[in-house]
Amino acid sequence: MRVVALAASSWRFRDLSGSKWLPATVPGCVHTDLLRAGKIPDPFWGTNEAGLQWIDEREWEYATDFDAGGDLLGEEVVELAADGLDTLATVSVNGRVVARTENMFIGFRWDIRPLLLPGRNELSVRFASATRYIRTHRTWHKPREINDPVGGCTAIRKEQCQFGWDWGPRFVTAGIWKDIRLEAWTGNRLVELEVSQDHLPDGSVTLSIAPRLARRDPRSTCAWRLGLGAKAIASGSGTAVRVANPSLWWPNGQGEQPLYSLEVDVLGKDGTLIGKWAQRIGLRTITLEQNKDRWGTSFHFAVNGRALFAKGANWIPANCFVAGLPRSAYTRDLEAAAAAHMNMIRVWGGGIYESEDFYDLCDELGLLVWQDFMFACTLYPGDPDFIESSREEAVHQVKRLRHRACLALWCGNNEVWGINAHELVDPKKKALRRDYERLFHRMLPSVVGDHGGATPYWPSSPWRGDPDTSHPAGEARGDTHFWDVWHGRNPVKDYEKWSFRFASEFGMQSYNSVQTQATFCPASDANIFGNVMEDHQKNRGGNQVILDYVSRRYRFPRNQQSLVYLSQLNQVHCVATGVGHYRRNMPRCMGALYWQLNDCWPVASWSSIEFTGRWRALHYAARRFFAPAYVSVHIPGDEVFGTNNYRTSTVRLAHVHTSYDGPREASGVVRWDLFHLDGTVVLSGRKRVSLHPMQSALQRTLDLRGPIEKFGREQLYLRVALDVGRKRVSEATAFLTLPRFMELPKPETRISVRVKAPRFAVLSFTSPVYQHKFEFDISGQTFTASDNFFDLYPGQSKVVEVDLMARVTPDMLRKSIRHRSLADTY
Ligand code: BMA
16 A cells, blocks of 8 residues: 655645635644744733634644645555545545545545646645634534533534633634545455454463454455564464463553554465554553442452452543643653553543544553543534434544553433433433433443443443432442532542442642743743633633632631642542542442543643643642552531631540551551651551452541640641552641641751752751641742652651753752742642
């Protein structure tokens, strides 16, 4: 086969209402092309978003020229292969229309040979306005809008969050967003190849190879080569490959991620090469276990037969402009996910089916993927054209991703059932239910069943296997999104009220670090309630919600920087409360995926990693609360504000738990120390513990009534730790009252700096008194640190390793370190 890489050729684009041609990028989109051409300002800066809404009202044309020489025209078929067109494209060659498209998520190919001319040819792709389309198409479909501020985005198969979301701006793009090329061939072509794995009781694995050709050829054969890493293992011919002693692929934390390379040559009856297929595959089984148990029906993933507690986060598109994102756009956040001991990422249904780079990284890092189909929140139409387009999309994507080691689940949609259940069960609205079921209970599962191999299908997230959306149902079966904290404004303690089987969403917003804020906000307009900051807060009332939760827990902050910091501490508190509870509830609960890992632009949000890559306090905390061997404190009881604001507390006990999801038995020591803020230890103890895989255990209940009575709860804090071998693997601090009532001493910190290499330093922080959530920054430097937002205990040095982007001297470093802890915020 002859391939002409059209993306690499020179492209131009224009506004069809009259602008001149400008240079274009493919893959790319009109917004980024306009930015590159200097025609629009930075869409992320200030309030620029509002001024750029004209772009999606226009029609745009992309064009390029290519030569068709004798070699190309000598082939029987010349296909134009477009992996992704966004979205309403009219594709023409030499002025003749080849096709019209209406779905961003389908890869297309058309035979254009009859239209080719010897010599120069022109390829043009005209993009109609998606916003105009949804004003004029499927207008009978009038769902209750959830996220699209203008309305109508469910009428088109296009990345839904482009139309605006509660963390994303509205930039409705157009363009050739994936690779485009010519593929010319004669005789036959390999269309696709399916590899299925059979794991046999003797431990061996048989791979079955099933090629599909453009033209039937019953006498075609396969020649295959199998390698592991750089090592060739075996080769042969035929459609079965037996791997006698397979190295199994495991999720992060459970074992290694060996990836076999499988190369297959498909040969025609005369021995000519029809096509080549090459992929990396991981040998593993993944099942979604739903078995009757004493709580209802289990809901957990098992890999190679081993039950897994899913630890992870939800993924949204890495950028508002997803076209042609490089691998580096994914490496940073996925590596950070793996570093935080995550083993599962949920690709949320309002974005895109991600790029090959994304899944490559998940394969390599051991991150299982819970893959939603791209439907989110609002009800979808169910007319035959829409269903057919969605079916083609599903077939395309399922075939594209089915060989992935990381692929754990296909899920029909995000929250479409959960948000609209009251309408969907309304007997007066039968048509809505019919359309919903046609899409998510019939069409999508049949595509996964027909083409998806062994990967399971789940109709929606959240879903319980029946219409019940209540919390008690989530305690018995299925997966749950828990938003009583944040959207419901309930107390944070409410996380502990429910024993869900699998928490696939829960979260709390915080503000960006001032460093990230500076990338979109002029210093003169940085007030949280001003124009720019409100534009970069997409959840209606979100700023009020943050302030509400912050004010419940912390003292009135002395300035906005302190508020930003407190918002991040509050985010940690909420998500850690949820995860701690879910992990303690293992095995009843077998998953905690918080909302959300990443951002698509700089915005106040629920993410643990800011758009710039800077870790919020939450990501450092995630690395602690997802540690395989984990100690946590559950404090029953609460501070109660009664009539006339009289306050009482029911906090008396502290339960010290271990949760362990490592693959092998281990043993360790749990330690606890109840400290007085003056530095003395009031009560302490230790216990040798055995850690069994997938077991959570209550290790000790501490009765703290005596010390509380004697010293006052505002003077005390409890430190717990878990040591395995000589290593401290987990540590936590618990308060017996709200942090704002703690009488924290004003701290002084001693810092020592050792620069070990020009871009590597070891810092040590020592404080004579306890400091809560000590954060340091190195002003003017981009760096990654082995830890941050940690507790400093009296007299004990905390050593942190820092990798810096620029060279430093000890003196420079000493002068540029800034730090704070809770007591500095008021
Ligand atoms: C969820 C998600 C998103 C949303 C998030 C925060 O339920 O599925 O649609 O952005 O909550 O509100």
